[in-house]
Amino acid sequence: MLEFAAPEKGIEQEEGKVFRPKFDGNGLITALAMDASSGEVLMLAHMNAEALSKTIETGKAHYWSRSRNAIWLKGETSGNVQQVSEMWTDCDQDAVLMKVTVKGADASCHTGRISCFYRKIEASRDGSVNLSFDSRKAKFDPKEVYSTQEK
């Protein structure tokens, strides 16, 4: 497993050339996957140090499942592995952005859709806030792919 440098404050963190991932109180950073080809934002999840290390070492996105308390190789069950071509971090290094190519059915959401962001937020005049679905169909049927709550 890779050993990451400890986070600093200020200029060293923001303008430095050493990766110093700033994990939160639960030991997690936010990880964002976007399609390397289309630029579409696919999903947002979390990584602990081990998931981050495995992602860098293998070139395949690994996450930390907060619901299952376990490391998770994305696509292990569904085949929708995310092959990482680039990884970027932000100014305070508490997030990573990955450019990925999705294998299998080319779907990153456990609902079978290409992206987890399939519903648009719309405010109504009566103060309620509703969601409208994009028009694309799911790429796979989750009932046929997952036996459990696994994503």
Next chain:
Amino acid sequence: MLEFAAPEKGIEQEEGKVFRPKFDGNGLITALAMDASSGEVLMLAHMNAEALSKTIETGKAHYWSRSRNAIWLKGETSGNVQQVSEMWTDCDQDAVLMKVTVKGADASCHTGRISCFYRKIEASRDGSVNLSFDSRKAKFDPKEVYSTQEK
């Protein structure tokens, strides 16, 4: 302020047509801004219910600053207001993705850069993990714009 519906579990949360933002233990959801025109991911931050409500009501991105413990109208000091054209949520509704047009200097990072994701992560053979900067120059000098730690 808008009153948001309470989050549910399972199918209602993932396939429903009601926005049910799932705030974490600190009352926050993750908010992602991308440029509506270029598709570039600009920044990742957090919103509490008030910031989310103000964003939807005004069409300008508001965030919750965890370092300053305060609501934050993005661009209030710098002029780099993010005008929101679309907002999307993800499967479990604990994140929002905004398509924005940035006013002012067209820079969303407090360092003066277009995007907070200006450094690429690169692993070396010796096991160290380093960062390389993209080649773009900052759009403004933060020393001239901010008097404090304000972003």
